[in-house]
Amino acid sequence: MFNLILFGPPGSGKGTQSERLISKYGLKHLSTGDLLRSEIAGQTPLGLAAKSFMDKGQLVPDEVVIEMISSALDNNPQAHGFLFDGFPRTTAQAEALDKLLNQKGTSIAIVLALQVSQEELIKRLLNRGLTSGRSDDVNEEIIAARIGEYEKKTAAVADYYKKYDKVVFVHGEGDVDEIFGSLSKEIDIRDRA
Numbered sequence: 312m313f314n315l316i317l318f319g320p321p322g323s324g325k326g327t328q329s330e331r332l333i334s335k336y337g338l339k340h341l342s343t344g345d346l347l348r349s350e351i352a353g354q355t356p357l358g359l360a361a362k363s364f365m366d367k368g369q370l371v372p373d374e375v376v377i378e379m380i381s382s383a384l385d386n387n388p389q390a391h392g393f394l395f396d397g398f399p400r401t402t403a404q405a406e407a408l409d410k411l412l413n414q415k416g417t418s419i420a421i422v423l424a425l426q427v428s429q430e431e432l433i434k435r436l437l438n439r440g441l442t443s444g445r446s447d448d449v450n451e452e453i454i455a456a457r458i459g460e461y462e463k464k465t466a467a468v469a470d471y472y473k474k475y476d477k478v479v480f481v482h483g484e485g486d487v488d489e490i491f492g493s494l495s496k497e498i499d500i501r502d503r504a
């Protein structure tokens with residue numbers, strides 16, 4: 312089993328690159344952002360609770376997203392590997408993920424961390440907000456709150472995995488295909504190892 316985390320600030324291209332990586336490597340895509348948005352669309356109690364955090368640019372509480380990922384892992388016993396997109400976003404989530412994977416006799420092979428400047432992140436998210444209908448992309452204040460949450464709570468997740476020598480930083484600005492090429496190169500080195 313080959314499990315990877317695509318890591319980076321909001322708007323760094325995690326969703327964009329995930330789509331390509333899952334089709335090239337046959338991984339099961341687990342995006343907590345997508346899972347939460349589908350709960351919101353279904354107007355479930357979980358979705359309604361999550362929406363109040365997401366609309367303010369805040370992270371959804373750890374126990375909610377950990378439970379969602381735990382169920383998704385259980386529901387995909389046939390997967391050859393998982394691509395985690397937007398998860399883990401706190402050290403507590405990283406510790407929980409390690410435990411869940413350990414129970415299944417597997418672990419994270421690599422954390423690919425996309426690096427994008429703050430100006431570019433804001434530009435991309437405001438641009439997406441014009442067409443996506445996503446309430447967390449519509450104004451600069453909410454976007455700034457999301458970047459603030461990333462710096463305060465999520466950046467430390469890279470330090471957590473650095474201890475295990477699993478983090479590779481990849482330049483995330485420029486041509487989407489070139490970035491995909493850089494990510495693929497890093498996976499290919501490990502996948503063959």
Ligand code: B4P
Nearest residue numbers: 321322323324325326327343344365369370371397435439
């Ligand atoms: P997510 O859905 O994870 O979304 P994201 O961080 O905003 O975006 P991503 O990095 O995937 O950006 P994308 O590729 O689409 O999170 C949304 C919210 O859900 C969070 O704020 C939080 O409230 C909640 N949440 C999710 N997971 C959670 C967790 N684990 N714990 C707690 N809360 C959680 O790219 C953005 C834009 O850039 C797109 O328009 C794309 O087309 C463009 N783009 C991509 N690559 C480009 C490139 N190379 N050049 C130019 N533009 C590019």
